[in-house]
Amino acid sequence: MQKQNGQVLNGVIAIAIATLLVVSLSTFVVAQSDAVRAIYDRSAIVPTNIPGIHTFPAPPAGYNPVTASDTENATYGFPPRPDKQTDAASYAKWARAMSTAGSATRWYGQLKETGLYSKPARPAPAPPGAAAVSATGPTPGYYYNWSGFINTNTAKKYKQSTSFYYIVSDFNVPAVKQSPGTCDGGWDLEVSWNGIDGNQDGSALLQGGTLSGAYCSGTTTATDYYAWIEWWPAYSILSEFNVNPGDDLFVETWDTSATTGYVYLYDETLNVVGDYGITSNGGPGLIGNSAEYIVERPCCREFNGNYYDYPLPNYVWDFWANSYAYNYTDFDKGIVTPYYPGSTSTANILAIMVNDQNNSYISVPEAQGKYGIFFEAGGCTTASSGCTP
Numbered sequence: 001m002q003k004q005n006g007q008v009l010n011g012v013i014a015i016a017i018a019t020l021l022v023v024s025l026s027t028f029v030v031a032q033s034d035a036v037r038a039i040y041d042r043s044a045i046v047p048t049n050i051p052g053i054h055t056f057p058a059p060p061a062g063y064n065p066v067t068a069s070d071t072e073n074a075t076y077g078f079p080p081r082p083d084k085q086t087d088a089a090s091y092a093k094w095a096r097a098m099s100t101a102g103s104a105t106r107w108y109g110q111l112k113e114t115g116l117y118s119k120p121a122r123p124a125p126a127p128p129g130a131a132a133v134s135a136t137g138p139t140p141g142y143y144y145n146w147s148g149f150i151n152t153n154t155a156k157k158y159k160q161s162t163s164f165y166y167i168v169s170d171f172n173v174p175a176v177k178q179s180p181g182t183c184d185g186g187w188d189l190e191v192s193w194n195g196i197d198g199n200q201d202g203s204a205l206l207q208g209g210t211l212s213g214a215y216c217s218g219t220t221t222a223t224d225y226y227a228w229i230e231w232w233p234a235y236s237i238l239s240e241f242n243v244n245p246g247d248d249l250f251v252e253t254w255d256t257s258a259t260t261g262y263v264y265l266y267d268e269t270l271n272v273v274g275d276y277g278i279t280s281n282g283g284p285g286l287i288g289n290s291a292e293y294i295v296e297r298p299c300c301r302e303f304n305g306n307y308y309d310y311p312l313p314n315y316v317w318d319f320w321a322n323s324y325a326y327n328y329t330d331f332d333k334g335i336v337t338p339y340y341p342g343s344t345s346t347a348n349i350l351a352i353m354v355n356d357q358n359n360s361y362i363s364v365p366e367a368q369g370k371y372g373i374f375f376e377a378g379g380c381t382t383a384s385s386g387c388t389p
Contacts, residue, residue: 037256039074044262044277050111050238052281053229055274063102066095077275078102079252079264080166082326087338090168093322093371097170097250101266104273111229111238116211116310117299118191118230118237120202121146124354127361138348138367145309147353147363148294149341149373150199151325155289158258162327163288164339166254169194169209170322173225174295174375175245176212176313182386183216188313191228191237191296194251194323196261198232199290199349205232206278206286208251208263210243211298214313227274229263234281237298240274243267250322258285291325293341294351295363295375303389311387312353312362318375321368342367355380356389 044054056077059065065078073081078098082090124142138149155163171192178188193209213224227240227249243249247269255261259280266273280286295318300307325339341348353363360379368374380387 036070036074036080039071040077040256040262040277041260043075044077046108048111048276050113050235052234052279053111053238054277055106055108056277058106059102065098065102077262077264077277079168079262080254082338089371090324090338093170093324094168097266097268097322100268100271101250101273104266104271107241107272107274109241111240113235114228114237114239116189116237117232118193118205118207118209118296119145119232119299120198120205121150121351124358127354127358137344137346138350139346141349141351142354142358143351144354144356144358145299146292146294146296146351147375148292148351148365149367150349150351151291151327151339151341151343152200152347152349153289153327155287158285158287163286164196164291165288165326166252167194167196167291167293167325168250168252168323169293169320170248170250171318171320173210173243173245173247173249174212174315174318176214176223176315178214178216179314179381179383179386181384183218183221184311184386184388185217186301187213187215187224187310188387189213189298189310190313190315191298192294192318192320193296194291194293195253196255196288196292197286197290199292201287201289203284204280204286205230206253206255206261206263207232207292208253208265210249211237211239212245212313212315227265227267229265229274229276229278231261231278231280231283234279234283240265241267241270241272243270255286255288258287261286288327291327291339293320293323293373295353295365297353301389306389308356308389311389312377312381314381315375315377317377320373320375321371323371323373340370341365341373342370355387362387
């Protein structure tokens with residue numbers, strides 16, 4: 001792999017230099033952003049075992065993405081940085097994570113097709129007794145499979161000047177168990193992720209995060225924790241490296257076009273990075289009209305000949321920090337519109353997960369300031385009845 005990465009790197013650097021040499025001084029700001037996007041697309045050429053998904057060459061020893069240029073970072077797949085002048089707070093959060101990412105181990109193992117799906121939102125009716133919708137603050141929404149916060153805009157088709165461009169999160173991998181006194185004969189699963197699209201039209205969803213699972217059948221119990229990526233519906237959840245409950249994960253998801261996206265997963269506790277370029281593989285492209293920070297129960301478990309979302313395990317609680325998204329209104333002029341889960345705009349959705357019977361809240365989020373989220377399990381996940389269909 002080292003020899004292959006060296007060959008790839010030489011070619012990538014040559015492309016980057018050639019691209020930058022044609023940029024005239026008078027158009028540098030405009031052309032540089034296009035050049036950086038092109039370098040991401042040209043650099044993710046180290047193949048994986050899954051067609052349509054590639055990773056990047058590892059950086060040289062001593063590489064520092066905080067002091068490196070945007071073009072250098074694109075060459076090695078480091079995620080885009082917020083603008084330090086217009087959004088100093090987000091830049092500081094990115095720089096904190098990237099200050100150690102340069103020395104992290106790049107994971108080049110096999111991606112595993114799990115057969116699980118983290119799918120678009122499935123809205124539910126407001127449950128009986130639900131609070132009235134407030135005229136100010138985020139709009140409450142009820143879902144069978146999602147909980148979290150959803151930033152939205154009014155985009156109807158993908159456009160680089162208005163669509164969501166990237167989303168960042170920093171969270172702890174939740175520890176899980178089945179409901180107290182319950183052994184339901186299978187897996188209970190939770191996925192924590194951030195992503196682009198999947199809320200307003202359900203046609204496509206680019207995302208990355210972690211899975212936490214608890215198994216019980218008879219006297220046999222087990223748990224499972226791993227990092228993963230997905231572009232729904234082109235791929236199922238593709239597992240990467242194993243993680244541990246409590247690990248600190250930095251996840252950045254971004255795109256360079258409606259059909260090309262990237263997911264950067266950095267386990268800051270293990271100092272391991274998985275970094276991938278993903279295509280839509282002929283499926284629907286992105287619109288960029290929603291950016292999400294989500295705890296979800298994935299699909300699909302067979303039960304009596306029917307298919308359901310998996311039961312949600314009792315994750316107790318799940319802490320997220322440093323979460324934000326960018327919708328570039330005029331990237332080339334350095335004008336950006338940051339979004340975050342704690343926004344009080346009515347265009348921000350507070351997503352509450354309900355059980356299949358729509359009579360109990362089973363995962364409820366709460367904003368912690370602008371950038372933080374506190375998720376709490378409830379309902380059947382904390383009761384002896386469990387959350388089986």
